[in-house]
Amino acid sequence: MRYLMMQKAGGAEPDAKLYADMAAFVEELTASGVLLATGGLDPAGFRMTSAGDEITVTDGPFTEAKEAIGGFALIEVRSKEEAIELGRRFRKIVGDGESMIHQVYGP
Amino acid sequence: MTDLSATVGAVWKQESARIVAGLLRLVHDVGLAEELAQDALVAALEQWPASGIPDNPGAWLTTTAKRRAVDHIRRSRTQDRLAPDLARLPEPTEDDVLRLMFTSCHPVLPTEARLALTLRVVAGLSPAEIARAFLVGEQVIAHRIAGAKRTLAEANVAYEPSAQLSSVLEVVYLIFNEGYAATSGADLIRADLCLEALRLGRMLAVLAPGEAEVHGLVALMEIQQSRSAARTGPSGEPIPLHEQNRGRWDQLLIRRGFAAMLRAREAGGPTGPYVLQAAIAVCHTAEETDWVRISTLYQALERLLPTPVVRLNRAVAVAFAYGPRAGLDLLDELRADPQMAAYHLLPGVRGDLLIRLGRPIEARRELERAATLARNTAERDFLLRRAAALDVPEEHGRLLGPAVAEFLAPLRPATARAYGQTLNRITHLAGDRTPLAGLTAARLAEIFTLSWPDVAPRTWNRHVAAIRSFAGWSGEPSLAADLQPRPVPAGIADRSPPPETDAPPALRERVLWILLRESAAKAGAVLALNVEDLDLDDRSARGATIVWRSGTAGLLPELIAGRTRGPLFLSDRRPGPGRPPAPADLCPETGRRRLSYERAAYLCKRATGHTLGRLRQA
Numbered sequence A: 001m002r003y004l005m006m007q008k009a010g011g012a013e014p015d016a017k018l019y020a021d022m023a024a025f026v027e028e029l030t031a032s033g034v035l036l037a038t039g040g041l042d043p044a045g046f047r048m049t050s051a052g053d054e055i056t057v058t059d060g061p062f063t064e065a066k067e068a069i070g071g072f073a074l075i076e077v078r079s080k081e082e083a084i085e086l087g088r089r090f091r092k093i094v095g096d097g098e099s100m101i102h103q104v105y106g107p
Numbered sequence B: 001m002t003d004l005s006a007t008v009g010a011v012w013k014q015e016s017a018r019i020v021a022g023l024l025r026l027v028h029d030v031g032l033a034e035e036l037a038q039d040a041l042v043a044a045l046e047q048w049p050a051s052g053i054p055d056n057p058g059a060w061l062t063t064t065a066k067r068r069a070v071d072h073i074r075r076s077r078t079q080d081r082l083a084p085d086l087a088r089l090p091e092p093t094e095d096d097v098l099r100l101m102f103t104s105c106h107p108v109l110p111t112e113a114r115l116a117l118t119l120r121v122v123a124g125l126s127p128a129e130i131a132r133a134f135l136v137g138e139q140v141i142a143h144r145i146a147g148a149k150r151t152l153a154e155a156n157v158a159y160e161p162s163a164q165l166s167s168v169l170e171v172v173y174l175i176f177n178e179g180y181a182a183t184s185g186a187d188l189i190r191a192d193l194c195l196e197a198l199r200l201g202r203m204l205a206v207l208a209p210g211e212a213e214v215h216g217l218v219a220l221m222e223i224q225q226s227r228s229a230a231r232t233g234p235s236g237e238p239i240p241l242h243e244q245n246r247g248r249w250d251q252l253l254i255r256r257g258f259a260a261m262l263r264a265r266e267a268g269g270p271t272g273p274y275v276l277q278a279a280i281a282v283c284h285t286a287e288e289t290d291w292v293r294i295s296t297l298y299q300a301l302e303r304l305l306p307t308p309v310v311r312l313n314r315a316v317a318v319a320f321a322y323g324p325r326a327g328l329d330l331l332d333e334l335r336a337d338p339q340m341a342a343y344h345l346l347p348g349v350r351g352d353l354l355i356r357l358g359r360p361i362e363a364r365r366e367l368e369r370a371a372t373l374a375r376n377t378a379e380r381d382f383l384l385r386r387a388a389a390l391d392v393p394e395e396h397g398r399l400l401g402p403a404v405a406e407f408l409a410p411l412r413p414a415t416a417r418a419y420g421q422t423l424n425r426i427t428h429l430a431g432d433r434t435p436l437a438g439l440t441a442a443r444l445a446e447i448f449t450l451s452w453p454d455v456a457p458r459t460w461n462r463h464v465a466a467i468r469s470f471a472g473w474s475g476e477p478s479l480a481a482d483l484q485p486r487p488v489p490a491g492i493a494d495r496s497p498p499p500e501t502d503a504p505p506a507l508r509e510r511v512l513w514i515l516l517r518e519s520a521a522k523a524g525a526v527l528a529l530n531v532e533d534l535d536l537d538d539r540s541a542r543g544a545t546i547v548w549r550s551g552t553a554g555l556l557p558e559l560i561a562g563r564t565r566g567p568l569f570l571s572d573r574r575p576g577p578g579r580p581p582a583p584a585d586l587c588p589e590t591g592r593r594r595l596s597y598e599r600a601a602y603l604c605k606r607a608t609g610h611t612l613g614r615l616r617q618a
Helices: A016-031 A080-094 B004-027 B030-051 B057-076 B094-104 B111-121 B127-134 B138-154 B165-180 B185-207 B212-226 B251-267 B273-283 B291-304 B308-322 B324-334 B345-356 B360-373 B377-389 B400-408 B413-430 B441-451 B457-474 B505-519 B523-527 B550-560 B597-608 B612-617
Strands: A002-008 A035-040 A046-051 A054-059 A069-076 A099-104
Touching (some): A002 A080, A016 A035, A016 A080, A080 A099, B004 B030, B004 B094, B004 B111, B094 B111, B094 B165, B094 B185, B111 B165, B127 B185, B165 B212, B185 B212, B212 B251, B308 B324, B324 B345, B345 B360, B360 B377, B400 B457, B441 B457, B457 B597, B505 B523, B597 B612
Antiparallel strands (some): A002 A099, A046 A054
8 A cells, every 4th residue: 555655844954864864764665665756845836726717826835834845755565554664764864843644545 | 543563563574574584694594583583573562562662663673583593592502602792793684685585485495385485584474464365274374384494494495595586586476476366356465465576576676686687577567567457347357458548557666667677778688588578568558559579579588488378478469560360370389289278368369360350250259269268257258248249140050069968968877977078178178159060170189189198099089989979970970080099009909898790790891991902092981981872883982082993892782782872881780779870870771870980990900900091001
């Protein structure tokens, strides 16, 4: 099953150790086939709303910097517990903050 | 809160390969390494509820397992050697994991044991999970794994395995296919095997990055897996590749497959079977399929892997590239292969090609035959629907299956059973809805050779007798024309009962043998002669296709004995009530049936030691 993990921005300022740990983590998960896709996100983004035939585009930012989504990872695991375990390892590396994790249906 | 044992299980699945592999380096025994790792798992389940989940659960399990191993070594080696110092033990490396895979896939093990052991020690599945995936009892898997460990220990395969990489690749691909073969909802656990195989393959690609075939296998699995959602319809029926909804293909996996292909190319070396199969899979992802390229790839694959399935696929590709006629020619070569005799895809593909050649009547027969051979209900229904959708008139005349049933019904049970063995096999391979008129002597002979390639002459003759009897009954005696009885060694033949002699056989046999010699005609043709066919003055029959000389001419009037029609050579007995011969084989004047080929051959062999064919050439 696949899970999409989204990280809120903010938290500690990244240092050299965090970069190194994160690179090793990403490499390990990519090699084992667990990490299918990952990337950082522009915290601002833009918003699109529809009402009837009307489409409205609004440029961000919309929330406080620490509430914005800063990055995502799409992982393939056997169970929710495995997703939690990987999330735990990720949070250990990045320090204080918040992740949101959703199961992905499909493709 | 999630269940703690579920967390332990999740950590275990992610770490077990490394843990067991590291222990294997210490203790040089897969069975022991796995037991020690299991001890660590048990310790986690005991301690974590009280102490909480450690910061690094994987490291905790690794250290605990290593401590157990050191304890074990201390206990068993107190005298001769110092135990290793725990603190100085290196962390498990990637090489250790690769060695573990080589060991669990070692060729010394039977295939089933390799699959089970690899899923157990490398993928970290429990025996219960493996048993569910292979649809067998947990005890079966436990025995298989225990047996595999014992075999490895006895063969002294522990740490420096001599296994080939190809053996590991084979195991991974078998696991994948085991899952791929399962499609329906109830089989989801089995379908998970595909993901396990992918995981093992991706692991292997990291461990042996220089091997093109590893990347080829990964590419092949990624691309096949990308179609998993699209390859079956709502009721589980297979959807052919070129009819699948490409929107349901998993683009992410396709990209991963392409990336693996690039790595395979970078690795270089000779092109192996997995790279070739992956290349074919890549071709199939293109919007416009390049069939010429695919048929070239299959040709290369056939040289490395000349299996019937590869040859069948090549024929399909050739048919798309160069037309159905070319494909059909390749398929006809395959029909003579015993491995293909009962393979439903062969008639299935023939049916497809015949449709494209505009020969729907034959196509329908082939599709129906494929349906008879298909093992899976969804596939059978699919084939029958395709056959029914063809716009062809209903078959005229009798169909093979019902005719056989009708033929067997009035026979005595023992005879019906004996003949049924032969005829049911033929029906199975030829298709029970094949019209009798569509069956040829050559096809029957082919089926005989496929079904009974090495049987004793007596057995062969029993089958031939059955089909001749059926052929005569059905009014198509020429069906068995290409099947000759085989000489039975004399010592055995002598035990047969003596012939019934209520009519003097000597004259009949003499005429037959002399006629064969003088005319040099085939015994079957001579036995098929009727009195009304003979032109006694011209010493010929059937428009002079059979011509005789004075020897036969002098004896014929005595043999005919005033008859005006009906078979020339008659059997000694009248037929039993249960076995009415075809009207053409019954003498209207004496009530006897035509002398059968088997009987004539037997009498000739017994009296002269020669076959009828020898007489003809004498």
